[in-house]
Amino acid sequence: MIDKNQKTIPEFLLESQGVDISKYDEMFLRKTVFRRMTETYCTTEDAYFEYLKQSYIEGEQFIHSLQISYSEFFRNALTFSVLEKIVLPSILMKKSMGKNKEVRIWSTACASGQETYSLAMLLKELTKGVDEKLNFRIFATDHSESQIIVAKKGQFHESALSYLSLKRQKEWFTKEGNIYTVKAELKENIDFSVFDLFSKEHSSPPNSIFGDFDIVFCANLLFYYKPKFRTQILKKTTGSMSADGYLITGETERDILIKSGFGEIVPQSAIFISPSV
Ligand SMILES: C[S@@+](CC[C@H](N)C(=O)[O-])C[C@H]1O[C@@H](n2cnc3c(N)ncnc32)[C@H](O)[C@@H]1O
Structure with missing residues (x-):
């Protein structure tokens, strides 16, 4: 979409707000335009572009609408069940026989933390009462600082816990009114930090020192980006994995990996091994 001066919305927003949205997928941007048109009662795309040019606040609002941070505990039941x-049992078995006893995981777009805490619950449960030297560390990152602040707090409204069994709700949360707070015990193996997957300086979160991750979660963000940038993210994430590591995506992103030559370990699980393995 262009205006009379042949300028596109991404070009206009880069100039007016200093924010580069050119990496986002065309279809995703179009859907965002249509959503904003409805919200602002603009009946045509041209009318919306004119409104956007007149309202700095609408520019901020448009950029804000691109930050989709929806998440769920144990999102995609099959993925978590195969995990x-x-x-996880096969990784833990290998680790228990080797010298390096630490399972290393990178949750690359953790949003408000549901994915990370779900993984921590599984690992706490699976390592309880087994080889006490077995340990795990989850590096949870997101490019949004505000999401990381929320994730670190670990406070959720009861409606967010509907996919969690009562046993897990009782074991891993304290309750006050309708707010559930993650227990300190569940947080102790997690390192939250801000990290942009397009960072040119670092190939993995600096806090992790070296990559070598047994599992990298890269779920529900690939489809927001143009194919060229999806490839960049996949290169970065696979580059940080151990040789026999697993890459996990969202349910609707499986096709992107399958087309890139990744092998899905169980059909529909969204858990992949790298094409080079
Ligand atoms: C829809 S949420 C997905 C949360 C979680 N992974 C899940 O599947 O439930 C997408 C998250 O990706 C983050 N994100 C988008 N682009 C990113 C980037 N370039 N680097 C790091 N995080 C990014 C967003 O801030 C948002 O929190």
Whole structure:
């Protein structure tokens, strides 16, 4: 979409707000334009572009609408079930036989922390009462500082816990009114930090010192980006994995990995091994 001066919305927003949205997928941007048109009662794309040019606040609002941070505990039941029953037990078995006893995980776009805490619950449960030297560390990152602040707090409204069994709710949370707070015990193996997957300086979160991750979660963000930038993210994440590591995406992003030559370990699980393995 262009205006009379042949300027596109991304070009206009770069100039007016200093924010580069050119990496986002065309379709995703179009859907955002249509959403904003409805919200602002603009009946045509041209009318919306004119409104955007007149309202600095609408520019901020448009950029804000691109920050989709929806998440759920144990999002994609099949993924978490294969993790619990196959992937994590096999990693833990290998670690218990080797010198390096630490399972290393990178949750690359953790949003408000549901994915990270779900993983921590599984690992706490699976390592309880086994080889006490076995340990795990989850590096949870997001490019949004505000999301990391929320994730670190670990406070959730009761409606966010509807996919969690009562047993897990009782074991891993304290309750006050309708707010559930993650217990300190569940946070102790997690390192939250701000990290942009397009960082040119670092190949993995600096806090992790070196990558070598057994599992990298890269779920529900690839589809927001143009194919060229999805490839950049996949290069970065696979580059930080151990040789026999697993890459996990969202349910709707499986096709992107399958087309890039990744092998899905169980059909529909969204858990992949790298094409080079
Ligand atoms: C829809 S949420 C997904 C949360 C979680 N992974 C899940 O699947 O439930 C997408 C998250 O990706 C983050 N994100 C988008 N682009 C990113 C980037 N370039 N680097 C790091 N995080 C990014 C957003 O801030 C947002 O919190």
